[in-house]
Amino acid sequence: MDSKNTTPKHAATDGPTTERATADGPATERPVKSVSASRTEQVHILFPGLLNHQGHLYGGKLLEWIDEIAAIVAMRHCGGNVVTASIDHLDFKAGAKMGETIFIEAFLTYVGRTSMEVRIDSYVEKMEDGMRHLINRAYFVMVGVDQNGKPTPVPALKIETIGEQAEWEAGKKRQELRKRRVTEGF
Ligand SMILES: CC(C)(COP(=O)(O)OP(=O)(O)OC[C@H]1O[C@@H](n2cnc3c(N)ncnc32)[C@H](O)[C@@H]1OP(=O)(O)O)[C@@H](O)C(=O)NCCC(=O)NCCS
Numbered sequence: 001m002d003s004k005n006t007t008p009k010h011a012a013t014d015g016p017t018t019e020r021a022t023a024d025g026p027a028t029e030r031p032v033k034s035v036s037a038s039r040t041e042q043v044h045i046l047f048p049g050l051l052n053h054q055g056h057l058y059g060g061k062l063l064e065w066i067d068e069i070a071a072i073v074a075m076r077h078c079g080g081n082v083v084t085a086s087i088d089h090l091d092f093k094a095g096a097k098m099g100e101t102i103f104i105e106a107f108l109t110y111v112g113r114t115s116m117e118v119r120i121d122s123y124v125e126k127m128e129d130g131m132r133h134l135i136n137r138a139y140f141v142m143v144g145v146d147q148n149g150k151p152t153p154v155p156a157l158k159i160e161t162i163g164e165q166a167e168w169e170a171g172k173k174r175q176e177l178r179k180r181r182v183t184e185g186f
Contacts, residue, residue, distance in 0.1 A: 031155040035164050038076035039107040042069050043125075046100050057096040062122060066090075066138050069106040070118040074142035077108055077116055078154035085115060086141040086178055094124070094135045101125045103132055109139070109164075110171025114151035116142045117171040139174060 042065060044050075050061050067084060074082040096102055103125040110117040118140045123132035144154040159165050180186075 034158045042104040044102045070140040078144040082142040090138045109167040111157040
């Protein structure tokens with residue numbers, strides 16, 4: 001069974017319109033939205049059509065689900081269209097087999113002017129004890145775009161917890177590295 005993207009707390013905006021994104025950013029005129037407003041979950045059960053000849057989940061199928069959930073998180077945050085600008089840290093840590101349940105959760109870690117970094121964690125969830133075992137972690141950069149496909153400003157991110165602050169700082173470092181990769185070509 002294929003699942004669907006569940007996160008009912010989705011709200012249009014949930015913060016004042018002139019709040020800072022985080023302590024290291026300048027005051028902004030943009031709307032502000034919390035991490036929880038766009039957090040999204042998916043659940044899938046592995047049937048034969050999703051498996052490779054060895055009986056394991058296709059990596060490409062997991063990637064499709066991850067790309068979809070990353071886009072949904074970003075669209076929930078910006079309320080408009082997005083494109084995938086960059087995929088990195090796509091680490092496959094373990095496989096998944098026929099009949100197993102895949103639980104995927106995704107949330108924003110860092111938001112620039114038009115870009116949004118989404119962290120996506122995928123797990124095998126054991127029905128016997130409810131334990132989740134991480135099989136993949138990925139970071140996607142999505143960019144808000146207008147009707148002409150041009151980058152357009154997105155709401156700032158409201159940082160509410162110590163964990164979110166740590167994610168923000170790590171996401172900021174990753175985005176600086178990506179920018180260097182683009183400009184220096186390595
Ligand atoms: C992503 C895209 C919109 C960026 O356009 P651009 O003209 O390079 O725009 P900019 O240089 O102004 O960059 C816009 C934002 O994207 C970010 N960005 C651009 N390329 C990036 C990359 N390779 N990695 C991470 N971030 C990137 C920039 O840092 C900037 O973020 P900021 O506004 O938060 O600072 C454009 O390259 C594009 O349309 N790519 C194709 C997307 C696509 O087809 N994806 C697959 C299907 S959805």
